Amino acid sequence: MAKEIWKPGNLLNPVPAVMLSCARPGEKPNIITVAWTGTVCSEPPMLSVAIRPDRYSHGIIRETGEFVLNLTSARLVKAADLCGVRSGRDTDKFREARLTPGEAPHMNLAPSIAESPVSLECRVTQILPLGCHDLFLAEIVGVLVDDSLIEESGRLRLDKADLTAYMHGRYYRLGEELGTYGYSVRRKPPAKPPAAPKKKSAPKVRNA
Numbered sequence: 001m002a003k004e005i006w007k008p009g010n011l012l013n014p015v016p017a018v019m020l021s022c023a024r025p026g027e028k029p030n031i032i033t034v035a036w037t038g039t040v041c042s043e044p045p046m047l048s049v050a051i052r053p054d055r056y057s058h059g060i061i062r063e064t065g066e067f068v069l070n071l072t073s074a075r076l077v078k079a080a081d082l083c084g085v086r087s088g089r090d091t092d093k094f095r096e097a098r099l100t101p102g103e104a105p106h107m108n109l110a111p112s113i114a115e116s117p118v119s120l121e122c123r124v125t126q127i128l129p130l131g132c133h134d135l136f137l138a139e140i141v142g143v144l145v146d147d148s149l150i151e152e153s154g155r156l157r158l159d160k161a162d163l164t165a166y167m168h169g170r171y172y173r174l175g176e177e178l179g180t181y182g183y184s185v186r187r188k189p190p191a192k193p194p195a196a197p198k199k200k201s202a203p204k205v206r207n208a
């Protein structure tokens with residue numbers, strides 16, 4: 001396979017384009033779409049979001065130390081795009097994107113987005129200036145899950161949430177499952193012995 005050598009760039013793909021909701025006293029709540037986000041620790045559960053200091057949301061998150069990350073289902077992609085191209089300085093994005101501020105029991109002010117299938121309530125633990133973006137490290141202090149995704153057994157069916165990915169400037173719906181964690185090394189169930197060849201039965205003789 002021949003390869004071209006390119007200059008350094010952000011080609012880690014695909015990524016989730018999530019909607020971060022936040023609020024500070026005396027102002028309408030806001031939503032910023034964030035693709036530079038990731039899981040960074042399991043215990044405690046933590047994630048990161050990288051946000052440019054000139055974003056309206058940056059000041060809100062810095063001041064309040066909290067936000068909610070809302071996962072984007074296919075029906076919310078248009079709203080996520082809108083929240084990524086309009087600023088809360090100029091518009092009420094909840095209203096413009098027809099989204100509803102939802103419950104967020106662990107937050108002081110930040111709402112969740114009621115229409116999102118999964119919302120992660122986050123408390124900021126560190127802010128690292130990196131360059132053009134500041135990295136907010138945050139602990140996930142609460143999780144809200146659409147109850148239609150939970151089976152009677154308690155199993156979460158995230159595969160039913162119709163989640164999306166963002167890749168090189170385009171949004172995609174997730175597709176086919178290709179395997180499960182560890183399936184490459186999992187012992188396969190013993191193959192069934194080949195069926196014994198069928199004995200040729202004598203031709204049926206009909207009674208006249």
Ligand SMILES: Cc1cc2nc3c(=O)[nH]c(=O)nc-3n(C[C@H](O)[C@H](O)[C@H](O)COP(=O)(O)O)c2cc1C
Pocket residue numbers: 017030031032033034035036037050051052054055056057058080081083084085086087088089166
């Ligand atoms: C798909 C997508 C992903 C984005 N990811 C980020 C990101 O990770 N960090 C960031 O600072 N801005 C990101 N943006 C841009 C902001 O969402 C955008 O500037 C937004 O208008 C800022 O809103 P605010 O001024 O209300 O905070 C993204 C935009 C889109 C459309």
